[in-house]
Amino acid sequence: MLIKSHSISSYFHKLNPHFPSRVRVFPQLTSSISSLKVVWRKDTKLDQAIASDKTYKLCARVVKEVLNEPGQVIPLRYLEKRRKRLKLSTQIKTFLARNPGLFDLYRDRIKPKSEPVPFIRVSDRLQNFLEEEKRIYSENEPLIVAKLCKLLMMAKDRVLSADKLVHVKREFGFPNDFMVNLVPKYSEYFRLTGSPGEGKSFLELVSWKPEFAKSVIECRAEEESRLTGIRVRPNFNAKLPRGFFLKKEMREWLRDWMELDYISPYEDVSHLDQASKEMEKRTVAVFHELLSLSLFKRIPVPILGKFSEEYRFSNVFSTAFTRHSGIFYMSLKGGIKTAVLREAYKADELIDRDPLLEIKDRFVEMLKEGWRVRAEQLTLRRETVQRDMEMMAARSSESEWSESDE
Template sequence: MAQCLLFNRAGQFGFVYRYKKGFDYQQKCGLVNVKLKWAKDRALDGVVAGERDVRAACILVSMISSTRQCRLPIYHLSHRRGQLGLPHDLKLSTFVRRYPSVFHESYVFDSGGTRVPCIGLAPEALELHGEELNVFEENQMDIINRLRKLLMLTREWTLPLQTIDQLKWDLGLPYDYHASLIPYHPELFSLVNLPDDRVGLKLLSWDDELAVSELEKNAALQQNEEDMKNGCLAFPIGFTRGFGLKRKCMDWLKEWQRLPYTSPYTDASHLDPRTDVSEKRIVGVFHELLHLTIQKKTERKNVSNLRMPLALPQKFTKVFERHPGIFYLSKKNDTQTVVLREAYDRQKLLQRHPLVEIRERFASMLRKGLLDRSRGLYKTSEDSDLEHERLNDVYDDEMSDNQCISEEESYCDLLSKYDSDEPIHDPR
């Protein structure tokens, strides 16, 4: 288990920092040039591993279940491939066939009399999706408040829908929240046209009760009264077992923890972006943002385009590297995923949202289907398998020849709306 360095009145997090230097003095101090090394954390890597397939499968289930017959031709699904986050070299038919416990293949005839592969859902997958819809309904206010708090973090209480779409899985929003959630709360949300011709979601009213960060909520139980009075709240910190922290880094970290804490819900325009005080505010913003997610993690690329809405300076995602005791950057799934360390005890999520259980059951269903398929339990006959393979590959090739170029262009157009100040993969 990670060794914890920090605060708890009962001694859980170690030591407490008790003095505060003047705010003006701290504002004059520039960023300290300290870089802590990245160390692999197998437990947190395990939290991230497999997430991509679970997310893609859940999105496909939502797409298919929204149709009248609960099945869709594979070319309809291929049009929405960009939403799944699957590798570009992985055929959609290959992914679907990998999990026969969730997806069933069948065929329909198009207007020209050609057999077209169709993807339907297994009864168990439909049943579990129904339970997921019930969880959405029972926790609707919690989900709405997460969205409200996200918008309250922004400068104008507004975010483009594309940005929210990138975060909706992590926030626990329904796949079709545009239609199933937003229109039913006109007193809270409004769709607006942004200057760049995109559509944005605007929060219509501020709620002081929501404008309290998770760190502030926990401060009364975990921190020293004098620190609370002075506004010097410290973040819980833990490192991977065996992580070596040099003395100068330890001294800098102690001093940094003593700096004033600026709530992510308050205006920080007065802070000099070249100081450690400003950096602590940035850490506070992402600390709160990750707490808004139901599994306390998100891909780095999902937040790299939030600089303007959150009023952050250039190179703001560098805080993930500078503070490995607060954030862990997993490199699983050919991307970088930011995980909030304090939210996990090894691989155990300490605060479990009801949606987490649904996703874990989906993951279990995927694993079972993959295992049963490897045992040949889903195999009917060699001829049938060859016919399935031939038809799907032919259809995939037709899609590749006729539609992949346009799909890639549309996918690139979508990604162009997420222009970032940071690359997805930082050079090491």
């Protein structure tokens, strides 16, 4: 029986902080990890899941750019100069026309004596969304704190670079100001050292939180045990996509590897050999937990690579995503390698939804409202043009009849 991963907020309140440690006996695996090769296979459905977010992310980048400006306004021509960095393929005016409702266009002076030029500022509709965003962050603050604790608890020495965490805030759904406003608010959990932004600041875990030290997989096994009355051993859900086949040697290796006892990503593994199968089991557990904590249950591989030292990843850590193709998918969409958690998706639909995704849903609703208004305006213009053409044709026809009667 397979139980779907619960969103973090739901299983948090059911965690039992007291659970016994286990003595493990590992079977011997005959093949070395480095010698095992799996051919990468394209998954069009999961690639589509990534591609479908392209417009949303593009609009979010432009909004972020304007919000970071003093007064949240910017001259249109200044934003035009940043098109390449924003990865915009069209001119800013075209982007604004295609996505109405995000900004208002007005004229102002850059300098007191200069000529007025076009500026853009946050629209009332976008301002309403930003207020909704604050509400959602506030309601889910316990979840955000728990995610941050869990990220630190998996790390070596329970410490992570503050600047790296700021860089990945959008992957996990952290608010922009979490390091400034949220971290100091929870001094019983976190300690910030150094100066953020200079590359030498670190976030430390002040105290270990037993209630957070359970992975999604362990919680899933406990839930299944509760429902069935039979003790279920924690392990990964591995299901190869249709048409995907492995060579006999790889099938046998994976079978034996799956029989190894699950090693929680929150356990101390300093005694394990980096090249051992047991360490691979733990590394896959860390990948699984990190992807489970992420908003979209997927993270670009280069971002994961930034934390190689903190999470004890090997130099060739990315090969694990293809070696364990029943657990993960390595997408190459957009020219960027992205690790995707298979069990979180059904075809191209995300089924294991993070509560913080409500922010994205509200943003997309706002975009769709703007697109709907634009479509109505375009339809009205086409109908007006069509009526004008019909009237002109009718008048021309009347004129011809009048001339023929004469």
